[in-house]
Amino acid sequence: MIELTDVSKTYQGGVQALGTTDLSIESGKVTVLLGPSGAGKSTLLRCMNLLVTPSTGTVRVEGVPALESRKDLRHHRRRTGMVFQHHQLIPRYTALRNVLLGRVGYYSFWRSLLPFSRSDERIALESLDRVGLLDKALTRVDNLSGGMQQRVGIARALAQQPDLILADEPVASLDPASARRVMDLLRRVCQESGITLIASLHQVDLALEHADRIVGLARGRIVYDGPAAGITDADLRLIYEGAPDDSRSDAPVRAGQDTLAAERS
Numbered sequence: 001m002i003e004l005t006d007v008s009k010t011y012q013g014g015v016q017a018l019g020t021t022d023l024s025i026e027s028g029k030v031t032v033l034l035g036p037s038g039a040g041k042s043t044l045l046r047c048m049n050l051l052v053t054p055s056t057g058t059v060r061v062e063g064v065p066a067l068e069s070r071k072d073l074r075h076h077r078r079r080t081g082m083v084f085q086h087h088q089l090i091p092r093y094t095a096l097r098n099v100l101l102g103r104v105g106y107y108s109f110w111r112s113l114l115p116f117s118r119s120d121e122r123i124a125l126e127s128l129d130r131v132g133l134l135d136k137a138l139t140r141v142d143n144l145s146g147g148m149q150q151r152v153g154i155a156r157a158l159a160q161q162p163d164l165i166l167a168d169e170p171v172a173s174l175d176p177a178s179a180r181r182v183m184d185l186l187r188r189v190c191q192e193s194g195i196t197l198i199a200s201l202h203q204v205d206l207a208l209e210h211a212d213r214i215v216g217l218a219r220g221r222i223v224y225d226g227p228a229a230g231i232t233d234a235d236l237r238l239i240y241e242g243a244p245d246d247s248r249s250d251a252p253v254r255a256g257q258d259t260l261a262a263e264r265s
């Protein structure tokens with residue numbers, strides 16, 4: 001459903017967060033981008049809906065002619081729900097009002113200034129029901145726990161009626177028990193609706209539990225790509241500690257010093 005070809009990202013200042021990367025994501029599966037802090041997980045994830053503009057390469061999405069026109073990009077983003085580490089909810093709004101914001105992409109700017117329709121409200125309430133928070137619909141989100149706020153974030157993504165959810169460290173701010181519950185929920189709602197889920201995580205146990213496929217990243221490179229069930233201790237060491245001849249630096253590769261791929265190939 002998503003095909004990245006020769007995608008790389010070098011941020012201003014010369015930090016190469018992502019080396020040249022090819023990746024194809026199939027529909028309906030749970031893919032986890034796994035790796036230590038700074039490995040390039042968020043950058044790779046955000047390249048998938050061009051929240052981060054790749055420095056090189058192309059991103060192709062099934063059913064969308066190209067992502068070059070504003071219209072096609074808007075169409076892709078409407079079909080793509082985002083779940084963020086820090087929720088990105090509006091604290092003083094109720095849960096329902098936050099979830100309704102998931103519907104905004106369906107409207108033109110002018111229409112979005114008008115009240116939401118009955119049908120949008122129904123979709124938003126159904127979404128809250130699916131994450132078990134219907135009874136909190138009229139509660140301000142700053143009065144909810146961190147886990148509940150993340151469930152509101154998931155409900156907002158569901159209200160978009162997406163084909164794809166990109167979840168960027170969705171449980172990094174939660175305690176281990178809440179993190180597991182939120183990941184269980186995210187995977188379940190996606191599987192129930194046939195939504196493709198791509199999540200970045202740095203917790204190995206959660207990744208192994210929830211992913212169909214793991215894409216392991218280290219210093220801006222894919223160093224493992226395969227079924228979660230097939231990952232070995234050696235693969236995990238490669239993701240978290242680097243190859244035996246690595247410099248062991250946690251620093252990302254700088255443009256012009258990009259020798260890791262050559263060392264590993």
Ligand SMILES: Nc1ncnc2c1ncn2[C@@H]1O[C@H](COP(=O)(O)OP(=O)(O)OP(=O)(O)O)[C@@H](O)[C@H]1O
Pocket residue numbers: 011012013015016017035036037038039040041042043044169200202251252
């Ligand atoms: N907007 C930016 N400008 C400059 N450098 C950036 C920017 N965003 C990320 N980086 C750098 O790019 C590298 C990869 O960052 P990225 O956030 O993609 O990694 P990550 O694996 O998601 O890390 P984390 O788990 O800590 O979020 C890091 O060194 C980071 O500091």
